[in-house]
Amino acid sequence: MQTKRECTQLLDYLSEYLDDELEDEQLCAEIESHLESCENCRVVVDTLKKTISLYQSAAEKTDLPEGVRKRLYHRLDLSEFQNPGR
Amino acid sequence: MNETTQQPQDLSLPDLRAGDREEFAKLVDAHSDKIYRLALKMLGNQQDAEDVLQETFIKAYRALPEFEGRSKISTWLYRIATNQALMLIRGRDKPPASIDAEKIDDQGQAYTPLNLTDWCCLPEDEYLTAEAVAYLDRAVEQLPEAMKVTFLLRDIEGLSTAETARVLEVSESAVKTRLSRARLRLRELLSGYYGQKAESVPVDFRRRGQTN
Numbered sequence: 001m002q003t004k005r006e007c008t009q010l011l012d013y014l015s016e017y018l019d020d021e022l023e024d025e026q027l028c029a030e031i032e033s034h035l036e037s038c039e040n041c042r043v044v045v046d047t048l049k050k051t052i053s054l055y056q057s058a059a060e061k062t063d064l065p066e067g068v069r070k071r072l073y074h075r076l077d078l079s080e081f082q083n084p085g086r
Numbered sequence: 087m088n089e090t091t092q093q094p095q096d097l098s099l100p101d102l103r104a105g106d107r108e109e110f111a112k113l114v115d116a117h118s119d120k121i122y123r124l125a126l127k128m129l130g131n132q133q134d135a136e137d138v139l140q141e142t143f144i145k146a147y148r149a150l151p152e153f154e155g156r157s158k159i160s161t162w163l164y165r166i167a168t169n170q171a172l173m174l175i176r177g178r179d180k181p182p183a184s185i186d187a188e189k190i191d192d193q194g195q196a197y198t199p200l201n202l203t204d205w206c207c208l209p210e211d212e213y214l215t216a217e218a219v220a221y222l223d224r225a226v227e228q229l230p231e232a233m234k235v236t237f238l239l240r241d242i243e244g245l246s247t248a249e250t251a252r253v254l255e256v257s258e259s260a261v262k263t264r265l266s267r268a269r270l271r272l273r274e275l276l277s278g279y280y281g282q283k284a285e286s287v288p289v290d291f292r293r294r295g296q297t298n
Binding site: 072 | 107108110111114118119122123126127132136139140143144147198199202203204205206213214219222226237241242247262265266269270272273276277
């Protein structure tokens with residue numbers, strides 16, 4: 001049975017674990033083992049992953065508005081090089 | 087020893103340094119979307135983001151003759167843009183939340199998740215509605231500046247830990263700590279929002295969602 005203290009200790013490493021940047025293999029195995037038995041931590045990991053992926057998906061929809069692009073090229077005196085296809 | 091970092095093949099660093107305007111236009115074309123997005127998320131205001139975008143490339147053009155190529159040119163541009171955005175934030179009425187002032191936060195207590203609702207089971211089209219995207223933006227705006235810019239550079243712009251550390255001129259360890267705290271705070275905020283929606287999803291659908 002995992003205790004709450006173990007959950008909070010492992011919490012500090014979850015972000016690195018998700019990025020595959022955790023160099024301590026033993027700690028990595030410990031997290032995986034913990035996740036199999038701790039429902040609360042599994043929910044935190046799943047919703048943490050979902051949080052990151054939602055922000056990445058939303059960011060892909062943020063384009064540079066055409067007016068902003070035109071004014072930028074104008075300000076930089078680069079209007080002649082602005083790609084007309086964009 | 088050659089300390090120059092390899093730059094994108096379609097950009098000529100010598101031409102950029104020499105002030106070649108066509109080459110500079112290629113640089114602007116390749117990076118303006120990302121710089122604008124970073125500024126918009128940092129500042130939460132389109133006009134300010136546009137100002138930062140313009141100032142970043144004006145400063146870059148002036149500084150290019152001295153750019154030694156020790157970092158990727160994108161990392162260098164992000165550093166200029168980040169500093170520009172932070173200057174704007176510090177100039178606003180509210181007290182500045184400086185990167186340095188938040189150093190103490192890196193040593194603070196671990197953040198404990200309070201909301202343990204599993205909201206990964208919603209229908210996909212409910213995650214990124216206009217209302218939800220506005221909520222995502224508001225949640226980022228609530229982060230302290232150091233956490234916010236770290237999250238934006240790592241998770242939105244896709245910079246590595248090392249690149250983010252170079253942009254912000256902090257240690258890689260500080261980047262990892264701030265990123266972890268930012269992600270956990272955002273998760274908590276999003277759990278409040280999506281958790282309510284998840285509770286209204288029929289149980290049968292939740293089970294199907296979890297198996298996908």
